Every structure is written in C-alpha cells, then in structure tokens.
Amino acid sequence: MSGPNDNFDPKQVAALDPTAIDGYVAAALDAIEAATDSAQLKQARLDHAGDASPLALANREIGALPPQARKEAGQRVGKARGEVSRAVAARQAELSAAEEAAALVAERIDMTLPVDVAPHGALHPVTTLIDEMIDVFVAMGYQVADGPQVEAEWYNFDALNLAPDHPARALQDTLWVDPPSAGRLLRTQTSPVQARALLTRGVPLYVISPGKVFRADEYDATHLPVFHQLEGLVVDKGISMADLRGTLDHLAQAMFGDDVITRMRPHYFPFTEPSGEVDLRCFVCHGDSVGNPDRPCRTCRSEGWIEWGGCGIVNPRVLAACGIDPDVYSGFAFGMGVDRTVMFRTGAPDLRDFVEGDIRFSRSILGGAR
Structure with missing residues (x-):
C-alpha cells in the first residue's frame, strides 16, 4: 500500500498564497466601497464573491493541498470570504437607506393639495x-x-x-x-x-x-x-x-x-x-x-x-x-x-x-x- 503524498508543487496552489488572498480581499473591498447603487453592488458581489470570483477559485484549490496544509488554508480563505460578505451586507444597508431616502423625496405627495378622486365625465x-x-x-x-x-x-x-x-x-x-x-x-x-x-x-x-x-x-x-x-x-x-x-x-x-x-x-x-x-x-x-x-x-x-x-x-x-x-x-x-x-x-x-x-x-x- 502506498502512503500519503506529502509532496506538492506550490505553483499549482498559488491562489492560496496569503499575499494573494489579501490582494483578493483588498480588491473586493475597494469594489464594494466604490459601488454607488444596488446594481453596481450586485455586480461587485458577483465579481469578488460569486462562483467565478478569485476567492471561490482559491477555495476549490484547497483540495490540492496535503492534509496537514488544508486546515490553515481553509481558515484563511474562509476568513477572507466572510470579510467580503460582511462588507457587501454593510454596503447594501447603506445604499438601501440612501435609495429609500431619495425615493421618499422624489415621490413625496403633498396631502394638502386638492385632488380629483375620479375623472370628470360628461352627459352625452x-x-x-x-x-x-x-x-x-x-x-x-x-x-x-x-x-x-x-x-x-x-x-x-x-x-x-x-x-x-x-x-x-x-x-x-x-x-x-x-x-x-x-x-x-x-x-x-x-x-x-x-x-x-x-x-x-x-x-x-x-x-x-x-x-x-x-x-x-x-x-x-x-x-x-x-x-x-x-x-x-x-x-x-x-x-x-x-x-x-x-x-x-x-x-x-x-x-x-x-x-x-x-x-x-x-x-x-x-x-x-x-x-x-x-x-x-x-x-x-x-x-x-x-x-x-x-x-x-x-x-x-x-x-x-x-x-x-x-x-x-x-x-x-x-x-x-x-x-x-x-x-x-x-x-x-x-x-x-x-x-x-x-x-x-x-x-x-x-x-x-x-x-x-x-x-x-x-x-x-x-x-x-x-
């Protein structure tokens, strides 16, 4: 019976490098902060936290690590993805509040103005x-x-x-x-x-x-x-x-x-x-x-x-x-x-x-x- 393969090529798991992970998080936080409305924030979330994002791809690479390295890498990636998710949620709350305030101003109705409940008709x-x-x-x-x-x-x-x-x-x-x-x-x-x-x-x-x-x-x-x-x-x-x-x-x-x-x-x-x-x-x-x-x-x-x-x-x-x-x-x-x-x-x-x-x-x- 062959034993576990403890040797791996670091180039194959470059996405799990701590420096790379930090870079992914920094780019995600910058994109999230730059979003000025819900549509832009949605696109930032897809780019930096979606299934095709760098963090998602890095998470998939954990399986290529030897068993003794997977725990540390998993914690690092999980922490990074959690930080990005919390940033998205916080920014969504800020943008929703701002958009609701803007809608209240734009759609404000002066209830003191006279209004026709129904359009006026006319006898034939x-x-x-x-x-x-x-x-x-x-x-x-x-x-x-x-x-x-x-x-x-x-x-x-x-x-x-x-x-x-x-x-x-x-x-x-x-x-x-x-x-x-x-x-x-x-x-x-x-x-x-x-x-x-x-x-x-x-x-x-x-x-x-x-x-x-x-x-x-x-x-x-x-x-x-x-x-x-x-x-x-x-x-x-x-x-x-x-x-x-x-x-x-x-x-x-x-x-x-x-x-x-x-x-x-x-x-x-x-x-x-x-x-x-x-x-x-x-x-x-x-x-x-x-x-x-x-x-x-x-x-x-x-x-x-x-x-x-x-x-x-x-x-x-x-x-x-x-x-x-x-x-x-x-x-x-x-x-x-x-x-x-x-x-x-x-x-x-x-x-x-x-x-x-x-x-x-x-x-x-x-x-x-x-």
Missing part, C-alpha cells in the same frame, strides 16, 4: 337634449311615456295603419328578430309607445315618448342604424291643426331661439291625415343662399329650409284601432330626430361622432351648445 349631448325637450313638454302638462325596444309587429305597424304590404315592413328597412314569422322587431319609430299609451291610459291624452329606434340604414355622416326620436301625441276633444302648429312653434323656439322661423309642407304618413313636414329656416344663411350662387350654403344646400320632423292629425283608423271613438275625439302627433336636432343646434358635422364614445366630443359639443 343626446341625453342632455332629450332632458331639455322633456322639460319643455312637462311644463305644458304632458306626461312622459316609454315602451319596449323589441316591439310587436301589431304595435309598430298594424295599429298605426301601415298595411301588410307597406314597404317599411321589408327586410331592407326593418330589423326583424329571428324568426321573422314571430312578428317581433326592433322598433323603427317611437310611435308604438303612442298606441300603447292610448290603450292603457285612455283619453284625454298628452304624452311624449323619447327613445332609441332602429332601422337598416347606412352608417355614414348623416345616417345611423340606431338613433333617437322624440314623438308627441295629443288626443282630446276639439284638437285641431292650429294646436299642432302652436305646439311645434313653441318647441322650435325653446330649442333654437325666439327668432326661429318654421313652416309646414303637405306630406303623407299612414298614421296621420292630413300630414305635414316641419321645416326650419336655415340658421346659417337665413335663406340668403336661395338663388344666389355667390353665397352657397352647405347646411341647407341653398334651399333656405332644413327638414326637422313629421306631424299631422291622428288618422281616425289609428284611434279606432286603439278603442277611441274618432267621432268624439281628435288629436295630433309629431316626431323629430333628436340626434339631428343636436346637429342643428351645435353644428356637429358628422353623426358618427355621436356613437364613438369619446368624452372629448361630448365636452366640446356641450361647450358649444346654445
């Missing part, structure tokens, strides 16, 4: 205008009526004297709910609310019905498949066309100012007879663009008038369908687009802006409203 211009229009009619003694948006065919068409073969019932105009044979649709107007009000409230009746309506229209600057209407219905004894004209003039003045000028043109609606269209004198050119190519008006297309809504005396067939005696009672009905009324009042150029959900649009429109 259509909502605001509907509220204004409701106020006008409530002040005249009207009531507000509401109804379902998914409506029965009878209320939307039959009760309003629209024949079974009327073009408005076609798929290209009406959005039917599957299956179409069930006779349910997204209401194309708020007029079904008037039929429901006649059936449930009786007469005399003074109601308005604002709300969403749905049609298979193109989505462009002047048309939306979902828009808003406000319709009114009056049924009482002795109601005439003069009452209708006075009501619409009062509404127009409330919406556009006392100097607004209206006119009524003959028209046709199945649920009113006689029927008319209500126009507003163009509030941009005031009619001066008519026949004047030098002063064209984009708002009214140089016609001098802007179409606002439809109206008329309630057709006796509609009254009879809702159980009202047309020989005793008469009435009038009217309706106009709320979205378009907002455009008239504010000059908004594109209806698509109304449905984009940008609060900046609502704020700008409300700020520019009359």
